[in-house]
C-alpha cells in the first residue's frame with residue numbers, strides 16, 4: 001500500500017512536469033499584423049506543444065518597449081517588418097546573436113544581420129517585399145517611371161504620391177539608394193522627390209495607390225503586398241483601381257528593384273532562448289516560407305521554396321531582378337538619410 005502511494009506520487013510528479021513542458025509559453029513581440037499569420041503560429045504550437053503569447057505593436061513601439069523593460073522583459077522572440085528597424089534593434093543591443101546551422105543554411109547572408117565575431121547572427125529576414133512604382137496609365141508612360149531616379153525628374157513634377165519620408169519603408173528605400181548613388185546624389189534625388197510631390201505625404205501605401213486610382217496623383221510608391229491585396233480583391237472599386245494602374249519594378253536594367261525584409265530575432269533577455277531559436281527555425285521551413293507567399297503576398301527568403309501566388313506572379317511578370325546589397329547595410333544608412341530628409345524638407 002505504502003509502495004503504491006509512492007508510485008502514485010511519482011506518477012503525479014511526472015505528469016506535472018510533462019504538463020509544464022507542454023504548457024511552455026513563448027512570448028513574441030510582433031509588428032506583423034496579418035490575419036493570415038494566425039495559421040503560422042497555430043502550426044508551431046501543434047507541432048511543438050509550445051504555446052504562443054503575442055504582444056502586438058509597431059516596430060518603433062516594440063523597440064521602445066524592449067528598452068524600457070530591460071532585463072525584466074518577458075520577450076523571447078521579436079518580429080519586425082523592416083530592415084532598418086531590425087538593424088536598430090541590433091545596434092541598441094536588444095537582441096542576442098543566434099547560432100543555428102539550419103537558419104544559416106536557409107537564409108542567404110544578404111538577408112540577415114552581420115554575424116558577430118563569434119559567428120552568431122543578430123537577426124534574420126524571413127520574407128521579402130519589393131518597393132515598387134504604380135502609375136496612372138492614362139497620364140504616365142511606363143518609360144517615365146521605370147527607375148527610382150526618374151521619379152525625381154522634372155517631367156514628373158506634381159505627380160508623385162508617397163508616404164512620410166521617415167517611415168521605415170522609405171528610410172530603407174532611401175538607404176538603398178544612398179548605397180547605389182552615393183550621398184550627394186541621393187540628397188539631390190530626395191529634393192527632386194519633394195519638388196515632384198502631388199501633395200504633402202499622408203497615409204500608408206494603400207492610400208497612395210488609391211490616390212492614383214482617384215486621379216489625385218499619377219505616380220505612387222508602394223510595397224508589393226499592399227498592391228497584391230488589391231489585385232486579389234473581388235470588390236468592384238478594387239477592380240476599377242487595378243484597371244487604371246500600371247505597375248513597374250524599377251531599375252530592371254540597372255541595379256534591380258529595392259527589396260526590404262520582414263524578419264525576426266531572439267530578445268537579449270529571452271527567458272526561453274532555446275524555444276525562441278526553434279521558432280525562428282520553424283519560420284525558415286518550406287511550409288512556413290510558402291505561407292508568407294500564399295498568405296501575405298511576400299516572397300520567401302529561403303532558397304528553393306515553391307509557392308503559388310498568382311498576384312505575385314502577375315505583378316512581376318513571373319519574376320524580377322532585385323538589388324543585391326545586404327539589407328544590413330541599408331539599415332546602417334538610415335541615420336544619414338534622416339538628416340538628408342530634414343535638409344530637403346521631406347516630411
Ligand code: FE
Nearest residue numbers: 081205223226
Ligand atoms: Fe506594411
